[in-house]
Amino acid sequence: MTSEITLFVNPAAGRGRGAAAAQPAARALRDAGFTVRTVVGADADDALSRARHAVRGGTGALIAVGGDGMVSLALQAVAGTPVPLGVVAVGTGNDFARATGLPVRDPGAAGRLVAEALKAGHQRALDLGRVGERWFGSVLASGFDSRVNDRGNRMRRPTGRLKYDLALLVELAALRTVPYTITLDAGEPFEVAATLVAVGNGPSYGGGMRICARAALDDGLLDVTVVGECSRRELLRVFPRVYKGTHLGHPAVTTHRVRSVTLDAPGVTGYADGEPLGPLPLTVRAVPEAVRLLTDGPGTAGAVPPTG
Structure with a gap:
């Protein structure tokens, strides 16, 4: 399993909760033995370019820190690849996290869940919608x-x-x-x-x-x-x-x-x-099965062995 993972952060999410959430999430991951690299773009296009670079570079996971907009941006980078997606949901709506049973507005718990899922190989294969090149x-x-x-x-x-x-x-x-x-x-x-x-x-x-x-x-x-x-x-x-x-x-x-x-x-x-x-x-x-989501259990679509 690749020990270096990428935090993909929207510092403005949830009226500033994104920046604050990155710290406890990163701490939980580092405490579990992972090397954490943080990606914050100058704008959405720059952030997506950096996330795609991390995915192409073989990061062990891409962890979206923010709301549904940040999850959506992360999907554009990981969909159709073996790199799993983690979610630290601290936005306003957090519909994706709620639908998948992930912690909401608890970045420490979300970080610990991601760490445990990476170690146990708990990845749930999920469908995505696609319009042209957009997921x-x-x-x-x-x-x-x-x-x-x-x-x-x-x-x-x-x-x-x-x-x-x-x-x-x-x-x-x-x-x-x-x-x-x-x-x-x-x-x-x-x-x-x-x-x-x-x-x-x-x-x-x-x-x-x-x-x-x-x-x-x-x-x-x-x-x-x-x-x-x-x-x-x-x-x-x-x-x-x-x-x-x-x-x-x-x-x-x-x-x-x-x-x-x-x-x-x-x-x-x-x-x-x-x-x-x-x-x-x-x-x-x-x-x-367009994306692999890091979860606290195998999920209904079954477990996927750790990559790396």
């Missing part, structure tokens, strides 16, 4: 929720989470359905007027909203949730149910399980793991 672990969003992201990203004030809460209120006031054309696997395209369409490799986004509540990260399939025409009053009434996943039983909601899906709609941006992918149309594919 994602949780959910691809489009429609109402992506318009909220679009508006929030354009706003300079207020800052932080409040900005997106305000963007949500503005978009809610302008709520409208969008004419989608959807193609499931190799089937015939069909049209539907939808408030939003989400494609889940995992179950949740936005800090616990279980929009694709039945999605599993190791079944080789994507879960597609289509929310049809819905009034503002009805959307507000049903919205709290998304945190338990019970919205899937609402008459306006339909679901599909597929290996691939193509979404097309005018003026709609796709976001995966909270990061913009670009305008629709987009084709999403499930890639089975």
